[in-house]
Amino acid sequence: MHHRWIALAAGCLSLMAGPASAEFTGGVLRIGVLNDQSGIYADMAGPGSVVAAKIAVEQFGGKIGNVPIEIVTGDHQNKPDVGLNIARQWLDVGGVDMIADIPNSSIALALSGLVKEKNKVAVITTSNSNRLTGDSCSPNHVHWTLDNYSLAKSTGTEVVKSGGTSWFFITADYAFGHDMEREAGQIVKDAGGTVVGSVRHPLSTSDLSSFLVQAQGSGAKVIGLANAGSDFTNAMKQAAEFGITQSGQRIAGLAVYLTDVRSLGLSSGQGIYLSEPFYWDLNDDTRAFAKAFGERHGGAMPTSFQAGVYSGVLHYLKAVAAVGGDADGRAIVAKMKELPTDDLAFGKGYVRVDGRKIHPMYLFRVKAPGQSKGTWDLYEKKGETPGDQAFKPLNGGGCSLVPQN
Structure with missing residues (x-):
């Protein structure tokens, strides 16, 4: 197994200082992957995002102390009413503590209000709207992967x-x-x-x-x-x-x-x-994650959004372990902002006070057919924007969580 995988897994295990299951609602930590399972966003997220979330759980060790971690899946069909109905049912009666993925900005923006109302967590990895760290920022969600400004x-x-x-x-x-x-x-x-x-x-x-x-x-x-x-x-x-x-x-x-x-x-x-912000063939770590993903997903390589689900779920689990329970969504998101991020897909990074996950963005050029050595050998790297320059400046988004000078 890849050495960084082992090192990251060992780091996760060290966070799991055996919390009592009483601090976990229902004695289980439940994560909902909400996305488009069969429509226009199914290839870039869809079933592959569920695979990515499961890899994060597996790398983390499958449980926190003696508390098992479960993944449930919902198909929002790109309809805001369907997405919100699933999310409300999950949060009210399904025992779901965190909702991840959420392609479709209108659904993600509506969901951010719902998790704030219920004091749960959303890790939004597949929506591009800058409003999620701007006028719609919240102490109960983080925005992973990318946004329109960074692209x-x-x-x-x-x-x-x-x-x-x-x-x-x-x-x-x-x-x-x-x-x-x-x-x-x-x-x-x-x-x-x-x-x-x-x-x-x-x-x-x-x-x-x-x-x-x-x-x-x-x-x-x-x-x-x-x-x-x-x-x-x-x-x-x-x-x-x-x-x-x-x-x-x-x-x-x-x-x-x-x-x-x-x-x-x-x-x-x-x-x-x-x-x-991610390409499967960027370095040894991205290749290790891609290999684990491909083995579970028919040989396909992960998209940036699927890598974002893996990365965001893994960091959420680290924060829950550090807090010692899943009940207080605001405390978990605060811990996600406090702890540095580190995973195979994006390497080292951090989450800003406005909820924006920070990592480099890469410029790629699509290869000509004669340059490609295989089905997924599609990009060559042409440039890199460091994380502190790639995303909208903290004071430029209008987020109420950012301290005003």
């Missing part, structure tokens, strides 16, 4: 630094796209670049050719795609047909993940720049 910051800054100084945005015409274009545009300007124009397309547009022609005609060195999912993959397939990257323009994806690139394929995806 825009890493990609915008690093691409400008490497010569991509003029940008044209193709933007999905709804709140996410507008926010992403605004964040990225400001970051490009702050890095010394210029924004020469933008165009907005309706959500779920199959034909993006006219928008790509405008981007091509703008003469911008970089086309920034402020869209996601099928809009992103359609844009990339059509960009490949137009030979855009071959003609010298770069394409930067502002919300692109491993499973998007895998489904798109390298012939259409090659050359695109994107940012993530």
Whole structure:
């Protein structure tokens, strides 16, 4: 077994100084993984997030003292009412102490209010909204993995630094796209670049050719795609047909993940720049986590979001062990902010007072088909933004937990 796995597991065991089960409601610590199990977010999170949570429990030793740790799963189907009904039932009668994952920002924002009301915990690993550490921050949740600002910051800054100084945005015409274009545009300007124009397309547009022609005609060195999912993959397939990257323009994806690139394929995806905080082949530790994950999940490699579930659940367990019980959600989240983080997926880091988990963000370029040595060999690393620069400054988000000078 990988030496760091053993060392981390030994560190977890040292935290478990045998608390009495009386300090644990129902004599069990129960974690709910709430996500989309079969829809658009199922590949990036879905069943793989449950696998990741189980790996964290296994690495921790499976129990705290004599108290067993259980994982339960719920499918919110990307419907806020369904997600909140599951969460309420879990917290009120299901004995669930912490809810993890929660792709879909509207569900995550609503859930943060519910766990605050019930004094439970949410470890939000698969939502991008900066509001979770801004005006909707709370003493009962933490925000792991990434957010829209960190994606825009890493990609915008690093691409400008490497010569991509003029940008044209193709933007999905709804709140996410507008926010992403605004964040990225400001970051490009702050890095010394210029924004020469933008165009907005309706959500779920199959034909993006006219928008790509405008981007091509703008003469911008970089086309920034402020869209996601099928809009992103359609844009990339059509960009490949137009030979855009071959003609010298770069394409930067502002919300692109491993499973998007895998489904798109390298012939259409090659050359695109994107940012993530985790890649399975980054170092020995990430490869050790990926190996354990792949063995349990049909050979698939973990996404950043699945790695975030592993990392967030593991840190939660350390905090519960240190507090000595699962009843007081605020005390556990306070302990999560106090204890340094350390795991195979992200290495060493910490959780800020606003609930933001801090770690580096990496700029990757998608490999050409001839460079790839296997199904999941998709990225080459091109840059790195340190954790203290990758996320929105603490005083910039409007979180009420941040002390005012």
